[in-house]
Amino acid sequence: MRNLRKFAFLGVLALVPLAGCRQDMHDQPRxxxxxxxxxxxxxxxxxxxxxxxVARGQLHEDTYFYTGLVNGKPGDYMPFPVTKDVLERGRQRFDIYCTPCHSRMGDGNGVVVQRGFQRPPSYHTDRLRNAPLGYFFDVMTAGFGAMPSYAEQVPARDRWAIVAYIRALQLSQNATSADVPPGQKVPSPAPEFRGDPGSGATLPQLQPVQNESGGEAK
Amino acid sequence: MQIFHRATNTIAKATIFGSIFLLAFILWACIQFQRSPYVTYAHVARPQPVPFSHEHHVGAIGLDCRYCHTSVEKSSFAGIPPTQTCMNCHSQIWLGAPMLEPVRASYRSGKSLVWNRVNDLPDFVYFNHSIHINKGIGCNTCHGPVDRMPLMYNEASLQMEWCLDCHRDPAKYIRPRSQVFNMRYEPPSGSKPMELDGKLYTDQLVLGKDLVKQYNLRTVADITSCSTCHR
Incomplete structure (x- = not known):
């Protein structure tokens, strides 16, 4: 009998730590x-x-950098020099934020357009080829027609990088044989892809190319 | 006086011996239980105000993760998009869908949609998305095949043993930075080699070792130290 009591007491004692099983550290008051x-x-x-x-560092004193406008009219220069890195960044950001509607080509036939969104104009028209750089920046910043502002999703520097890339896209669609660097063959061999087409803004994997000519194979 | 038959001695011995196995089994069952989805909610889709489908938006439409989760590369928090981001497209697409009424209501009233958090780490864990993204850990390494999730669930248990599995040997999972957001990324294998910087890889561990060096990952001792995650 005495043993039984002892066991019962120990059993209850063993349950005491359970009272500490709370989630206070899991769910802190913050x-x-x-x-x-x-x-x-x-x-x-x-x-x-x-x-x-105004938050620190967000006064946006450089109005051209943040609006693309000079005295209310779109300016036609980049606020920082365009390097290859800037263009690469521009392509990456373009592929993320712009391709759903504008497509990778910039012809305005993106997948969202195919699902019924109003088709944006192609970049490869005379009007947009001659549009000043600040115009593209202004459209991204303030929106235009059915296109909403992308200022919240894309920081100003990235928007400028996209502007630079759009210009490069326009040039690429309007290139002549004079633009081909010496020593490069035209047409270059079409790239071969393997496997799934990748997703979203990620380019599909290139098939590793055995390079015998020594030319650019990328 | 002999009450029980002699054979019962064997049963008594077997019972004592068996109790060890019984205890071991109970211990094992407890451990498995606290690893189970019942406790971790892994693979359990949570109710949401709108049945948002990543399968549709990522898999079918092909949106990049960063279209909505804009801060994932530069912040600890990946970012939940504001209603405006939904309306970028849904101002014109699926206009009358009753399913999307909460989105439109939120847009009209300016009141936030209240999503239920799916991947919820304990508050005593310091976690930063940007460092993982920038060191070549793919989204779906932790979040699973998001492009095939009609409703969002957490792929991982989010338990410490799961974190440590990678922190003890990041070479098992690391991938080239350009592939971080690729939902269909496959690690290099004999049948699907990968070319990177002019080198042909056929094995994840070989690639992993090179990338760990190239991306300047901290040593395993550093990233498995307590204060890396518990600050």
Whole structure:
């Protein structure tokens, strides 16, 4: 009998640590990004800046860099030099944010357009070929027609990189044999792809090419 | 006085011996239980205000992850898109769909959509998306085949043993930076070799070792130290 009591006591004692099984460390009293808060009427823990205030470093003094406009008219120069890195960045960002509608070619026949969105104009028209650089930046920043502003999704420097890449796209679609560097053959062999076509903005994998001519095979 | 038959001695011995196995089994069952989806919610789709399909938007439309999760490359938080991002397309597509009414209502009223968090790490874990992205860890290495998920679920258990599986040997999973957002990336193999910087790879571990060096990953001792994740 005494033994039984002892066992029962030990059994209850063994259950005591269970009382410590709480999730306090798991769910700490702090907000993760964009978490809900019942403190504010709009339930947002992430607050908008107070109206009329400017966050540090966001005064945007360089108006051309942030609007593409000079005295209200689109300017026609890049605010920073265009290097190969800038163009690569521009292509990458173009492929992420612009191709859904404008397509990789820039002809305005992207997949979202094929699903019923209003077709944007092709970049390869005389009007857009002659449009100043700042025009493209302004459209990305402020939106145009059915196209919303992309200023929230794409930072200003990336928008400029996309502008540079759009110009490169336009040139590529309008190239002549004079643009081919000496020593390169035209047409170059079509690239061979393997496997799945990749997804989203990722180019499909190129088939490794055995390179005998010593020319550019990429 | 002999109450029980002699044979019962064997049963008694077997019971004592068997109890070891029974205890081992109970222990094993407990461990498996706390690894199970019942506890980790792995592969359990959560209810959402709108049944958003990654399968459709990523797999069929081909949107890049970063179209919506804009801060994933430069912030700890990948970012949940504002309603405006949905309306970029849905101002013209699927205009009358009742399924999308919460999105339109949110756009009209300016009230946020309240999504249920799917990949929810414990608050005592410091996690940063950008470092993983920039060191060549693919989205689907952790998030699974998102382009085949009609409803979002977490692929991983998000338990520490799962984190450590990679932190102990990142070469098993690391991939070229250009492939991080590729949902159909396949590690190099004998039948599908990969060319990178003029070198032909047929084995993930060989590629992994090179990339770990090239991307300047911290040593295994560094990234398995407690304070890397528990700060």
């Amino acid at each position: 907000f993760k990004p964009l978490a809900e808060s019942d403190f504010y009427p709009d339930m947002r823990s992430a607050r908008q800046p107070v109206e009329g205030t």
